[in-house]
Amino acid sequence: MEQQEKIYDLIGVGVGPFNLSLAALLDEIDEVESLFFEQKEAFDWHPGMLIEGTKMQVPFIADLVTMADPTNKYSFLNYISKNERMYQFYFLQRLDIPRREYNDYCQWVARQLDSCRFQRRVTNIRHYKDNEELFEVEVTNGENEKTEVYRTKNLVMGTGSVPVMPRSFQDASSEDVFHTADFLPNQDRCRKANSITVVGSGQSAAETFRELLKEQRDCGYRLDWITRSASFESMEESKLSLEHFSPDYVNYFYQLPQKQKDEIFANQGLYYKGISNHTINDIYNLLYEYSVGRKDLNVGLQVLSEVKDVRPKADGGYELECYHYQKKEMFTHQTDLVIAATGYKPFVPDFVHHLEDFLEWDEEGRYKVTADYRLVTTEETANEIYVHSGISHTHGVGSTNLGLSIHRNKVIINHLVGREVFPMNEKNIFQSFTV
């Protein structure tokens, strides 16, 4: 074990966009000594879903820094300028940049930040009181598998989310039945399959289906899309609905009783779970084009049907046991490959649960979070754990939104530094959520 002497002000766990934004904003604040650890070899944002043609669901202004400080050198526009693409971007005339470009931009930022350390997996965290009250952070260095130990006054958790695979899908071979998060590494395999079924109807499902549909005529496979939803629902994208992704709505939501928050959040799926209108249009246009002069497209779109089980067949391929819950009828569906577009869940590493006695938990076993994004502790302490991940139950529907994460980082930095580095506006939107 290598014990580091230095005591940091802040150590971050995970370098996804949320902590990368924090690292970029802190880069200009000399009074904070920070380090951010990421287990991957380099920054890489949902690599299995960087399908060509997919675009960001937030405008490029929601980059890592601009909404906190438009003059910051890590802005998207500075990335464009330094890469000598200003005129091309100017003539492109788009706010919604390609997802691959957002990843490239984030990599450009990450490469410049000394505070971001890659191939470093945080394996344990301990809070201790000797002469000083601190956190001890154990990190595995992926280059030599040695354990390094760091000390810090504060922590920030940015461990993101992990793909969810239904229990009934998990017994099948992962080569044939995989999550959309692994789509691109498996795309070649899809091209060689006789039949493919996408299960689920969120944005990832639609993007995967659209990509497979584009290649379907050349590759010749049968393509099916099955969802238990009543329709292929579009995401709520009207401008006044988007105001739910504002600090004003977060502040309103935060002060509601927990039971009410849970009820409201459960009914807000279409703000973030549905399909973007442009993706549905692309799919419909493709289907329409393909239908010219052809009766059977060899494509199926099935709603109201839940896949209950995935069973391997003796002669290869899979039989899906499905249930149409309005007709109350079971039916089966045959396919070679299954792509589960079954969503993501927040990732809370085990070592956070090991801090069980130090942290306060609600009746559902979720940690409690203050309005300014600190985990609530059971005892008075000078050390804070700030948190980005797993806070939808406290801060609502915008918790995983890239634009709002910059606001969160402003709040975190102001608290950490103990002064208003970033001024906060009371009113940011047109509508009022409270009286």
Ligand SMILES: Cc1cc2nc3c(=O)[nH]c(=O)nc-3n(C[C@H](O)[C@H](O)[C@H](O)COP(=O)(O)OP(=O)(O)OC[C@H]3O[C@@H](n4cnc5c(N)ncnc54)[C@H](O)[C@@H]3O)c2cc1C
């Ligand atoms: C395909 C896809 C597209 C999306 N597109 C948009 C969009 O257009 N607009 C929008 O607002 N939102 C979007 N989202 C939602 C959200 O912005 C993203 O999920 C975003 O990646 C969240 O950032 P993050 O930093 O919390 O987590 P992540 O990007 O998940 O990063 C967390 C990181 O923590 C690391 N980590 C975890 N545990 C440890 C550990 N113990 N030690 C070291 N490292 C660790 C992981 O390796 C990972 O790199 C999208 C989500 C998905 C899945």
